[in-house]
Amino acid sequence: MSVAAPAGTKIRESLLSRTAATLVMAVCTVYFLTPIWWLFVGASKSSEQFTSTNPLWFADFDLFANIGDLFAYRDGVFLRWMLNSVLYTGGAALIGTVLAAMCGYALAKYRFRGREVIFNVVLSGVLVPATALALPLFLLFSKVDATNTFWSVFLPSLVNPFGVYLARIYATASVPDELLEAARIDGSGEVRTFFKVATRLMFPALVTIFLFHFVAVWNNFLLPLIMLGDERLFPVTLGLYSWNTQVNQIPELRGLVIIGALLSITPLVVAFLFLQRFWRNGLGAGAVK
Amino acid sequence: MRTAFRAASALLVSALALTACGSGGDDEPGGTASAASCAPSSGPVTITYTTWIPGIENVVKVWNDKNPNIQVKVQTGPNGNGGTYQNFFNQLKAGNTPDLGHIEYDALPSFRVQDGLFDVASCDIVAKAKDQFIPWTWNQVSFGDDKSAWGIPQDSGPMALFYRADLFEKNNIAIPKTWDEYAAAAEKVKAAGGYITNFSQSDINQFAGFTWQAGGRWFANDGQQWTVNLTDDKTKKVADYWQNLISKKLVSTVPPWTTEWDNAYNSSSAWTWVSAVWGANSIMSGAPKTAGKWRVAPMPQWSAGEDVAGNWGGSATAVFKSSKHPYEAAQFALWLNTSEEALALLNKEAQLYPATTAGTKYSYLGNPVEFYGDQKIYEVFAEAAGKVTPDFTWGPTMTSTYANASDGFKAAVSGSGTLEEALAATQKSTIETLKSQAIPVKE
CATH class of the missing domain: 1.20.5 (Single alpha-helices involved in coiled-coils or other helix-helix interfaces)
Structure with missing residues (x-):
């Protein structure tokens, strides 16, 4: 008992x-x-x-009929928005990830004066919400007459301080100095070492950074709202939001907004399903080390 | 989307505060008119026009094809309070506003106090066209000052009573002609298992329309300072009236513009709606099961024999102060809002109801409408448009006034406080908002 x-x-x-x-x-x-x-x-x-x-x-x-209606509405402007979103987010996340990786790698592996200052400045950037930057960015772009262009949304989306932080942590942990020494002795240049050796080792972290960045740009609604006036440049979030504000007067838009919302989350779902394997690895590695 | 909107409004508040600091208190409506002249430009010009009217590009194309020297480029975005007004304010600060902007009547004073608008009355073509507009719509852009105009009236929302003819007939209830009869009918409708209407707890514009009809005047400006009066006798009368219906549970109070709200009409639980002309379309698409059963009658009156209507909605096409081609901008805005071809297209694309006297009589507005049992409903609205009283003025901080009133109304609807208390609180907070933006206000 x-x-x-x-x-x-x-x-x-x-x-x-x-x-x-x-x-x-x-x-x-x-x-x-x-x-x-x-x-x-x-x-x-x-x-x-x-x-x-x-x-x-x-x-x-009626899902497929509804999708047909959505694609036909106003000469398929919705498809244009989806394409824009993919360009803004995919392009910015890709380039942004490379930039963050280079920056984080340099901060981790090279010793130079002001390294910690630079790192801390970048780190404090993590604390500034994108929302707070939208208006100053608008005023800056106004000065050079570049508002309401593709670049006014794309360029500010390229930088990602959190990505730099993550890349540095991960480069410190996963790229051994001995390996870089060996590469140098074998005659590999710094740039080549970075792309051929370091990025391979940092790959899981890069996927994490890419996903973070992708989601951040996809969800950064305020910047395009403030910058863009040309409907052909809208990302899908802003386009659907615009329609949604007009539901009172044009009630048939409500249906289109709902179908549009469903379709607009699919790229995110797809991205996560494909990359979640790496994502988990990257997060875990960053957390333990 | 909701968080994004909240972020947007947070930014709006902070930016408003910023602009308020910038402009100081040196410029209020009715003060010295701007010295800017309105002369035609030489050579071809391009004008930018920001609006959220769906299908506007089809209307603009007609103009562009006929006017190779004045090409109009359309920019778009969410509706005014959804972000476009804030964009205008940002652009005013950056000095890159479009030439023309779509601004609703209730937002026009806030752009005027920021000194963002061009006085189109200084354009001879505009001064000549003034008489084409229904007097009260012109008053919405002139703020009661004969010598100035801060935009060209575009559309209007005269109000009338939408009602379920079949249900009223079946239950032997007379169509109410006065608000007293309307309240009496509400009891009978309740006894028959329905609600006479749904009281809009969060969209204050409906209540504003009721007040407008009753003769309440919320804001006034004497050229020196603003007067806020959300608690005058007329407004109180309207508030007490609806409070009574709410307390007796004779009206439903689901939030407006939701599927729940549509469903109240679609399932025949709400029997009438006192709404603007564009409401015809809302019922049509929100309550498809009730096709053929609705009719439209003039708005109930406060005393028998009276004949006054309220207004809900409407907007103007305004020329921004930084426009380099105000004459051509005004020329296009006049064509857009007075010519039959443009008004017909605006009505077809976006159901805009014209602000000109001739516009309300155009043939396409005389057609029977199938959804309303082939009644020629727009004739009712054309009459109502002529009976809206001309001197209702909006304040310069309507966004916050609406938000505060809406909070109070929601509380009143759920049983804490009354509409009258909500308005008294809004009165106080509106005066505070005006003061915080350094806009002179009488206390």
């Missing part, structure tokens, strides 16, 4: 904690997935059924 009791308690405890953990996870899952489910169901309905049927279950399945 006295031997069996503790074992029984132990099992019961772990069962309890496991159930509790599962419950918390289940609640979280429901919490996060319900809006997406709602969005998917809503996007599959005609505008008539949208208000009159159960919001969490299907009526007639």
